[in-house]
Amino acid sequence: MMDNTEKKYQVRAFLNRDGARKRIKNRRFLDEFSKKLFGSSTLIAVVVLGILFYRIIRDSIGWLDFDFLRNNLSIFPEKAGIFGAMAGTLWLMAVVIPVTIILGVSTAIYLEEYAKKGKLQSLINMNIANLAGVPSVIFGLLGLTVFRRFLGLGSSVLAGGLTLSLLVLPIIVVASQEAIKAVPNHLKEAAYAMGATKWTVVRTVVLPASLPGILTGCILSISRAIGETAPLVVLGVPALIMKVPDSIMSDFTALPLQIYYWTLDAVLTAEYANLAAATIVVLLSALLLLNSIAIYIRNKYQQRY
Amino acid sequence: MSKIENEQNKQDIENKENKENKEKKDTIYNVKDLSLWYGETQALKNINLEIKRNEVTAIIGPSGCGKSTFIKTLNRMIDNIPGVKTTGEIQYHNRDIFDKDNWVEELRTQVGMVFQKPNPFPKSIFENVVYGPKIHGIRGKSDLNQIAEESLKGAALWEEVKDRLGDNAYGLSGGQQQRLCIARSLAVQPEVLLMDEPTSALDPIATHKIEELIAELKKDYTIVIVTHSMQQAARISDKTAFFLMGELIEFGDTDQIFTTPKDQRTEDYITGRFG
Numbered sequence: 001m002m003d004n005t006e007k008k009y010q011v012r013a014f015l016n017r018d019g020a021r022k023r024i025k026n027r028r029f030l031d032e033f034s035k036k037l038f039g040s041s042t043l044i045a046v047v048v049l050g051i052l053f054y055r056i057i058r059d060s061i062g063w064l065d066f067d068f069l070r071n072n073l074s075i076f077p078e079k080a081g082i083f084g085a086m087a088g089t090l091w092l093m094a095v096v097i098p099v100t101i102i103l104g105v106s107t108a109i110y111l112e113e114y115a116k117k118g119k120l121q122s123l124i125n126m127n128i129a130n131l132a133g134v135p136s137v138i139f140g141l142l143g144l145t146v147f148r149r150f151l152g153l154g155s156s157v158l159a160g161g162l163t164l165s166l167l168v169l170p171i172i173v174v175a176s177q178e179a180i181k182a183v184p185n186h187l188k189e190a191a192y193a194m195g196a197t198k199w200t201v202v203r204t205v206v207l208p209a210s211l212p213g214i215l216t217g218c219i220l221s222i223s224r225a226i227g228e229t230a231p232l233v234v235l236g237v238p239a240l241i242m243k244v245p246d247s248i249m250s251d252f253t254a255l256p257l258q259i260y261y262w263t264l265d266a267v268l269t270a271e272y273a274n275l276a277a278a279t280i281v282v283l284l285s286a287l288l289l290l291n292s293i294a295i296y297i298r299n300k301y302q303q304r305y
Numbered sequence: 306m307s308k309i310e311n312e313q314n315k316q317d318i319e320n321k322e323n324k325e326n327k328e329k330k331d332t333i334y335n336v337k338d339l340s341l342w343y344g345e346t347q348a349l350k351n352i353n354l355e356i357k358r359n360e361v362t363a364i365i366g367p368s369g370c371g372k373s374t375f376i377k378t379l380n381r382m383i384d385n386i387p388g389v390k391t392t393g394e395i396q397y398h399n400r401d402i403f404d405k406d407n408w409v410e411e412l413r414t415q416v417g418m419v420f421q422k423p424n425p426f427p428k429s430i431f432e433n434v435v436y437g438p439k440i441h442g443i444r445g446k447s448d449l450n451q452i453a454e455e456s457l458k459g460a461a462l463w464e465e466v467k468d469r470l471g472d473n474a475y476g477l478s479g480g481q482q483q484r485l486c487i488a489r490s491l492a493v494q495p496e497v498l499l500m501d502e503p504t505s506a507l508d509p510i511a512t513h514k515i516e517e518l519i520a521e522l523k524k525d526y527t528i529v530i531v532t533h534s535m536q537q538a539a540r541i542s543d544k545t546a547f548f549l550m551g552e553l554i555e556f557g558d559t560d561q562i563f564t565t566p567k568d569q570r571t572e573d574y575i576t577g578r579f580g
Contacts, residue, residue, distance in 0.1 A: 117387075186424040190486070193382060193420075194437040194493050195413035204440065209427060 056284075059277035068278055073242060073253075077271035082279055087244045088157070088252035089226060095161025095248060096225045097218070100172050103165070104221070105214060108176030113202055125177075132170035139167040140234025148235060155236045158248040163231050168221035175220065179213020180206055212301035219294040223287050229256040255283045331358045333497060333527050334379060339393035341374060341383070348374045350551045351393070356497075361519060361528045363542035363559065365535055367579065370548040372531045376499050379529065380416040381409045414441065417490030421502040423482035425474035425489070430466050433474050433485055437493035452492050460488035461518050480511025487518065491526075498522065500530040504537070516541050535575060539563050547571045 071081025107128070115121045143163030153159035183206050191201045207214075232254060239261045245252040259279045266273035334356035341349035349371050356362050356379075364372045377383045378395060381402060394401045402412055414437075425433050434453045435443075443449060453470065457463040462484040466477070474485055483503060490498060500519075504512040519528060519541050532538050538545050539559060546556040547568075555562060555571045566572045573579055 186420065186422060187426060189382065189385070189420065190424045190426065190489070191436070191440075192385060193380065193413055193418040194440070194490065195410040196440050197410055200440050204436070205426060 056277045056280050059274050060281050063271075063274040064278040064281055068275075069282075072244065073240065077269060077275055080275055082255065082258055082282065084241060084244050085253050085255045085258040085279070086282075088241075088254045088257075091157045091245045091248065091250075091252055092161050092164060092254055093222060093226065095158060096165050096168065097222065099162065099165040100169055100221055100225075101218060104169050104172035104217070105176050107169075107173050108180055108214075109202060109206075111173075112177055112180040113198065113206065128170050128173050130170075132174065135230075136167055136228050137230040137234060139163055140231035142166065143231055143235045153249070155238065155251055156249045157245055157252050160232055160235055160237060160252065160254070161248070163235055164225040164228055167228060167231060168225045171221040171224060172214075172217040175217025176210070176214045179210035179217070182213065183209045212297050216294045216298045219290050219297070223290040223294070226286060226290075227256050227283065229260050232257055233260065255279055255286075259283065332356070333358050333398065335394075335396040335399070337394045337396065339375075339378065339391065339395060341371075341378065342390045343386070344388045348551050349378075352553045354546055354553060354556045356527060356529055357544070358527050359523055359525075360543040361523050361530060361541055362544045362546065363538035364529065364531045364546045364548060365533070365538050365574075366548035367574065368533070369550075371551040372548050373501055375548065376418075376501055376529060376531050379497075379499055380413050380418055382418065384409060414493050415495050416497040416499060417493055417495040418499045418501065419483070419486050419490055419503050422506050423479060423486050425477075425482050425485050428474065429471045430474050430477070430485060431470040434488050434492050436489060441493070456488040456492040457485075459491045459522070460484045461514065461521075462488055478511070480507050480514060483507060483511070483515060484518070487515075487522075495526070497527045497529065500528065502531050502533060505533060512537075535563075547574065549574070 068081045069086070070083055071079060072084045074080045111121060111125060115124075140163065143159060143166075147153045147159040147162050148155060151159075153162075187205055187209065188201050191205045196204070237253065237257060238251060239253075239257075241251050241253045243250070259276050262272040262276040262279070266276065332355050334354075336352050336354050336356075339349055339352040340347065352375060364376060366372050374383065378391065379397075379402075383389050383391075391403065395403065397412065397416070400407055402409075426436065428436075431453055434456050435449045438449060438452050443452070454463060454467075457466065462481060465481060466472075466485075474482065477485060483506075487498075487503075504515050507515070516537065519530070522528060523543075530538075530542065542559045544557065545559045545562045547554045547562065547566075547570075549570055555566060555568045557567075562571065563575060566575060
């Protein structure tokens with residue numbers, strides 16, 4: 001009971017204590033419930049991933065050894081290896097890496113430093129970002145039409161590499177743009193004030209400062225390209241290649257392709273499933289390594305200014 | 306007239322011409338009817354003033370009066386801001402800096418700038434100082450070393466960093482970073498040093514060190530300094546320009562401005578009635 005008569009001012013009780021208590025009780029329940037809901041969603045994802053890893057590793061035991069890595073393809077599953085596939089993937093990356101870096105970083109530099117900010121620049125930005133969402137099969141069609149047929153490159157490493165480069169270009173352009181945008185203006189002003197031209201400022205101040213971000217973008221785009229299967233299938237890369245590629249015009253096979261074809265043929269030959277599993281382990285390990293490096297670089301060089 | 310008187314007259318005329326030439330030579334900047342617009346807004350209205358060699362010219366005025374905008378026109382840093390329009394002339398050694406034939410990069414090698422917030426590059430102290438000479442073609446190691454030492458001495462920073470030139474510039478304190486930025490500008494061997502509120506981000510002791518530095522620097526350089534502190538302007542400058550809402554209200558010797566200002570608005574600002 002409050003004695004209001006002696007107070008200097010009246011405080012109108014607008015908070016109904018009982019109603020509030022009930023509402024708070026509901027909200028606390030909702031709080032616990034959502035925590036459990038989100039937790040179980042995460043748990044589902046982790047469990048699915050765990051089952052995947054378990055089955056793959058279980059299927060690959062006994063099949064993943066040094067001979068597996070050293071041998072090339074063979075009709076006999078015990079003798080088959082992924083040497084050719086690994087070589088093919090490396091050859092592909094030898095095309096993808098320079099093409100994406102040169103094209104991607106140049107595009108990012110142009111869009112951020114040289115292009116006049118306006119409707120046209122926004123339009124280009126939006127289109128590049130949207131390309132990242134285009135299904136990879138469509139890039140396969142593009143590669144088929146332009147690189148294989150129109151330019152006559154066949155199903156060579158070059159054709160496959162160029163197709164994959166276009167696929168991952170948006171990743172590196174956007175990552176580089178973000179890195180370049182993050183370079184503070186006052187650093188560029190200091191350089192301009194000493195008589196530097198725009199290219200000098202880009203070369204000596206902007207690029208060195210944005211290098212970690214650009215590098216992260218590179219690594220992420222490589223790790224995407226390594227695992228892409230659909231574009232190569234549509235491009236018409238043959239299923240059985242015995243020769244290890246020796247030039248960019250050679251035919252090739254790649255790790256994700258091997259996984260795909262062995263999985264298909266596992267219906268007839270059960271051991272192919274084990275080979276596929278072993279290849280998956282190799283591919284996932286490579287991806288894990290690449291992504292870890294990317295995350296490490298990003299964390300180490302965050303906030304240097 | 307006798308021969309001797311002729312000689313005397315000739316001498317007088319020569320002396321007078323020399324004095325006029327010297328006064329003309331002493332004018333580094335001649336700003337004529339400068340007006341500037343940011344889009345539709347007029348930021349500078351008909352500015353007329355002269356900057357003379359080896360003097361410290363202070364620019365004072367309340368926030369938003371156009372002082373930073375004005376100093377940025379002197380080395381055309383406003384070029385980097387889109388939508389800026391100017392009319393009028395700024396003559397640097399009798400050549401209009403807005404003329405198409407005069408390259409802005411060349412102007413900036415003769416007119417350096419130090420900013421309000423110290424902005425060293427994320428590189429070593431040494432690399433910061435020699436950045437200017439390097440981009441302008443000086444490669445020789447011994448040349449660069451000499452330039453670095455002289456510039457750092459000129460900025461009163463040499464003794465503090467001579468043993469750690471390879472360290473990252475960000476390890477220095479705020480005052481040291483600002484002196485590093487001054488050294489960096491000096492390394493390009495400019496004639497003029499523009500300073501846009503160089504001590505407003507620093508503590509009083511660092512501020513004092515830089516003010517002492519400015520007193521030394523003016524022997525070899527011409528300095529224009531924007532400051533929001535009237536006390537600072539009174540302490541270190543020879544000439545003072547008072548800006549208000551984009552107009553130059555009064556310009557003259559610092560002593561005169563602060564003791565007997567001609568304009569009522571100047572007096573109001575100085576005595577703290579507004580600003």
